[in-house]
Amino acid sequence: MAETIQQKQSIKEFIATIPFNKIGIKDLLNFEKTPQNMLVAVITLAFLAFFVLGVATYLMHGHHAYNVTREHPWGLLIAVYIFFVVSSTGLCIVGSLGDVFGFKDYEMISKRAIFGSIVTIMAGFAVIAFEIGHPVTMLIYNVLSPGLTSAIWWMGTLYGLYLTFMIIEFVFLLKHNMKMAKFFGLTGLLVGLAAHSNLGGVFGFLNARTISNGVFYPTYFILTAFITGIFIAFIMMGFRYKLEFPENAKVMLTNLAKIQGLLISILIFFVTWKFLTDIYGDMPNRADVAIHILGSWTFWAEVVLAMLIPLFIILKDMGKNLTGMFWASLSGMVGVFFMRYNLVHDTQLKPLQMMKTTEYELAPSWVNYFPSMTEIMISLGGLGLCILLYYVGTKLFNLDADTHH
Amino acid sequence: MARYGMALDYKNCINCKACEVACKEENGILMGADKHRIWVGVKEIEGEYPFLSIVSSSFEPSQCQHCDDAPCQEVCPTNATYYDENGVVRVNAEKCILCSYCMNACPYDARYVDDRTMTVDKCNFCSDTRLARGETTTACQNTCPTKVRTFGDLDDPNSEISELLRTREHFSLKSHLGTKPKLFYLT
């Protein structure tokens, strides 16, 4: 009895000693009123308003407010969920460079990146909650009758665990307890990577969808997560230092840019070979889908914005043009959004009834989908939520590296 | 326990759609909804008048294949999709979270969202209705005027369906995917 009281006491004390700034609404409104900042603020508020509107529409009309169909059951919200959790995994990788793997140069971004990984996955959960038809049922039966052969079960469960570990790691980082931060950071990273490759597995396991089936997505997801994490690192640091980076940030960002150059090159190599193998031999339901994808503008948006522009900026000055990298990273994130959207949409391009042994029906040759207003509003709302949470975090916590060790 | 399957003498199908009506009636399926639980696929006549290839036109009734190795069951995160004691692939609406993974994973496009419960539904071989009452027929089979459908226990060597599968050539759809469908098309 006495022991449990003592334990409770120490937990209370542990929580009470987490360093944070006491802030009020006033502090939140207290930012430099430059035109850029005002623009970001207005956009964020607009996105949050969209979120409320979108959710209200969804609550009134349910899935009818979405343009998803029987042939295309996964729409924009799934893509946006993936976008956010990829960002989270990526930030977790970037954050781990310093505090898990001990690369000193990267320690200055650890706390910020780990906090970013928490807010991005929360935004992802907020979006997916309105896509899953019955989220409460999910919480109950995920536990009561777990579908252990389901990649969605593993992905969801592991991401839940991952979020917990990330929060614990962040708390230890705030408390300068580097040993514990490292332990939870490493555990969180491993769980996060497992969760993330399971998300790739959600698609990779689809035997019925020849274009997605196989090992490609589970591995590609990890690679693109790292790339996404670096893009966001540039964006966060760019805002933090208003593009006037101190010396140590310059060193770190230049290194990150070089790593990014390598990663994007590998990605281009991956994607090229994916398409070559998809098209080679003209296998039905794979080659035709791949060729169709090559003809879609969203694919080229992905290639140009997320691969070519950033790679060009990196190669031009060997990663030293940090302002350029900031803008290239914004372009990169738009590209990454298309990457996620394409992945979801392309998987469902081919109507399945046509693929029966005997073709018996003149099905449409491609399944069409365009997101509804509600889907778009909830998606932008997720972004608004993410920016808001991050902004509150910058006020609430000291996200810079602590100067005294 | 039984292992139910269905054989379809699909070349006899005349596209009268009596099975679709009977299924809706028996199982309370949404009226007017297309391809809910069951459908008849139509392959149009090929060629341009007067060079029409009459043999090219065919009707192919279909529904859930009640796969022995069902992708929809494997991917279901809450086990809402399960095999019952008769080998019928069923959905427990209570547990379905509408993640739609099964709709994406089913190679036969056999699943749809029931707008009333907002959960996923599909053919269940009349398990809630006829089988539950102890009958071993399905509504679609019972009503078919040209006797396209034969429903029965695949494990019982004396059943009509076992006899048919022994004596007639048949194929199943997309069998290369390893789903082991229990719908058999007689040739």
Ligand code: SF4
């Ligand atoms: S046909 Fe589709 S819904 Fe039916 S058991 Fe097979 S995979 Fe599942």
Ligand code: SF4
């Ligand atoms: S939609 Fe329902 S039945 Fe289908 S996989 Fe998800 S929980 Fe299972």
Ligand code: SF4
């Ligand atoms: S077996 Fe029953 S539930 Fe299935 S299609 Fe036929 S009538 Fe409908």
